[in-house]
Amino acid sequence: MATVWIDGEWFDEETARVSVYDHGLLYGDGVFEGIRVYQGKIFRLTEHIDRLFDSAHAIGLTIPLTRDAFARITEEAVRRSGLSDAYIRPLVTRGRGDLGIDPLNCPTPSLIIIVDVIRMWSEERYRQGLRMMTAGTPIPQREALSPRVKSLNYLCHIMAKMEGANAGVDEVLMLDAHGWVAEASGMNLFVVRDGVLRTPPAYAGILRGVTRDVVIDLATAAGVPVREEILNRYDVYTADEAFLTGTAAEIAAIREVDGRSIGTVVPGPITLDLHKRFHALVRSEAAA
Numbered sequence: 180m181a182t183v184w185i186d187g188e189w190f191d192e193e194t195a196r197v198s199v200y201d202h203g204l205l206y207g208d209g210v211f212e213g214i215r216v217y218q219g220k221i222f223r224l225t226e227h228i229d230r231l232f233d234s235a236h237a238i239g240l241t242i243p244l245t246r247d248a249f250a251r252i253t254e255e256a257v258r259r260s261g262l263s264d265a266y267i268r269p270l271v272t273r274g275r276g277d278l279g280i281d282p283l284n285c286p287t288p289s290l291i292i293i294v295d296v297i298r299m300w301s302e303e304r305y306r307q308g309l310r311m312m313t314a315g316t317p318i319p320q321r322e323a324l325s326p327r328v329k330s331l332n333y334l335c336h337i338m339a340k341m342e343g344a345n346a347g348v349d350e351v352l353m354l355d356a357h358g359w360v361a362e363a364s365g366m367n368l369f370v371v372r373d374g375v376l377r378t379p380p381a382y383a384g385i386l387r388g389v390t391r392d393v394v395i396d397l398a399t400a401a402g403v404p405v406r407e408e409i410l411n412r413y414d415v416y417t418a419d420e421a422f423l424t425g426t427a428a429e430i431a432a433i434r435e436v437d438g439r440s441i442g443t444v445v446p447g448p449i450t451l452d453l454h455k456r457f458h459a460l461v462r463s464e465a466a467a
């Protein structure tokens with residue numbers, strides 16, 4: 180059952196409530212995380228809590244708890260949910276204020292932790308690979324708000340996702356403000372060409388995904404060379420393999436982008452191998 184913690188109190192899905200004066204709701208003023216629980220164990224909790232606190236710091240929001248205390252409450256929320264495979268959504272908003280934009284009128288941040296489940300694509304989609312298209316909506320330029328901040332402003336990603344849904348594809352490829360390949364609507368992108376794994380660098384308008392970092396480590400350990408470098412759509416179209424990574428999506432192979440087929444076998448051998456290694460890692464950490 181869904182469990183929700185709000186500023187020190189426990190609720191369920193039906194009883195959890197936030198104020199209409201919360202600036203997270205009024206202005207999207209806040210940050211969030213998405214974390215996975217496998218067999219009762221939280222995957223990469225420290226990395227996610229660090230990213231949450233860094234995102235908050237980057238928007239000038241001080242979380243009134245230590246990283247450690249936030250982690251302990253997150254663990255307690257998972258225990259109370261009774262779920263062994265779950266998705267955790269921590270949120271920190273600027274808190275309650277008045278109807279003006281000024282964050283100084285919000286004396287205390289609101290802290291929320293939701294534990295529930297998340298569903299992505301069907302098993303069939305994972306087996307066959309995703310069909311994607313390039314969205315016309317770019318990632319906002321970093322001078323507006325760093326894409327590294329996991330903020331409550333996901334409208335560009337949502338508009339991109341909507342374009343994809345309208346066109347009947349599974350997911351969208353988003354470019355950054357320079358037109359470089361950035362990421363999907365909530366996932367990072369990797370391509371394989373001639374045995375080399377390539378992914379856009381952190382400065383190319385992406386959120387630096389925790390799963391992305393795990394996959395880079397797994398590939399390196401498997402002897403697959405990894406390069407973080409600027410990619411354009413040509414690199415994606417002409418890849419031997421391509422896949423997406425994310426906490427919710429895990430590793431999802433891509434079979435087509437903008438009508439161009441990617442490689443010949445989907446999922447390709449390196450994608451399949453990394454997928455196996457990822458699940459082995461998750462299982463071994465859960466058993467530890």
Ligand code: PXG
Nearest residue numbers: 213365366367386388389390391425426427
């Ligand atoms: N890029 C963006 C913009 C994201 O929001 C990722 C990459 C992958 O990061 P992790 O750390 O999860 O490997 C995310 C992940 C969804 C969903 O429904 C995904 C995210 C947030 C909300 C929903 O797939 N974030």
